[in-house]
Amino acid sequence: MVFGQGDYEVRFDWGPVGASAIAPGAALVAVVDVLSFTTALTVAVEQGAAVLPYPWRDDSAAEAAARHQAVLAVGRSAAGPGQVSLSPATIVEAASRRRIDRLVLPSPNGSAISAGLAATGATVVGVSLRNAGAAAAWVREQAAGQPVAVVAAGERWPDGSLRPAVEDLWGAGAFLHFLSGSGEPAAGFSPEAGAAVAAYRAVAGDLPGAVAETASGRELIAGGFRADVEVAAAAGVSTAVPVLREGWFRAPHRSAAS
Template structure:
């Protein structure tokens, strides 16, 4: 029935957390969706935005990111404000959401979606780097007073808070990190592991990510 709450939609909470495209579909519609794909989509686009560059969410983006890009497209279809979050800009994303809430002059619902890793057969697994990135955004939101979190979001936020000093090690030791390091991309992994190194917040408008 219209308006009926579902046990897994987290609609009674302001800050919500799910994983992947399917997870986004489970959540109640949110005012803001933060897509977290730390290795490498969110981080790469955040770095581009910090240089004043725009990144189109086109076929090329989908070829590079089979995880984060489809989530961003689906989120945009719901008329939500779609942001990209990662470890490098978690604090800036939280500040941007607070500003959006102040602009709306009402409580703003937030869905944080950890993109996860999609295999060739379509299965999605939780990714350490995305859980940490999502947790970093949730932790930063809490520090600003936006702390009415679902249990799922609370676990991610507290997980990041407790593991903050180990983030660099966790990313380089994770499956995704090791895969990139074996391809000679260790510097990219280390760059992605830097916390609050950027104030750029990519926002999706008309199919293009630009700094907010």
């Protein structure tokens, strides 16, 4: 199918529908949700946690956390003092006080896409601006010339339709920039993937300022979550590569959670 970009070794698209189109035949699929699922995921894996991506924030998420003896990340607005939420800053704070071995991380965008891809047997990698270079290096080695798909999660409009979020375009573009070896996108990159690289390179000189000015960034800052935007925009600070295997994201060298 033409919309699957199957003629290209490196593909890029948006949201769950785009993921289902470009993932078939790919050796690995990178999922990008900068504000904030994959940033929170990267931070958690940096701290040594295994992360269960959960598509829904409802009673079943609490049940899953209890079943796996895991910490449940609650909604930002619902988090009390010391509680972990989708806010990456709360994960950093909580990990400074106690060890978190397992974390259930609900998200209707990046988490739902990751869980859906895993159900098809795809190998999923969590990518943020923080770890784009490290993730690209790991994927390039593992893929060994096989196709790679990159999915920008995006956000949702009130009617449930996809709202392309430019910070996810930049995160995907950063990963693709490093996947290309920081040079010009290779012949195997789809035009969509090449456009993501160009978008990232246009703002790479001031990512903190650019991310803070996005609609998603301004929404978080207005809500009192400026620290989350700053954590998300800290490009290249992490070597953590969250890989989804047996239902859990972990660093590649770690065994899967039970």
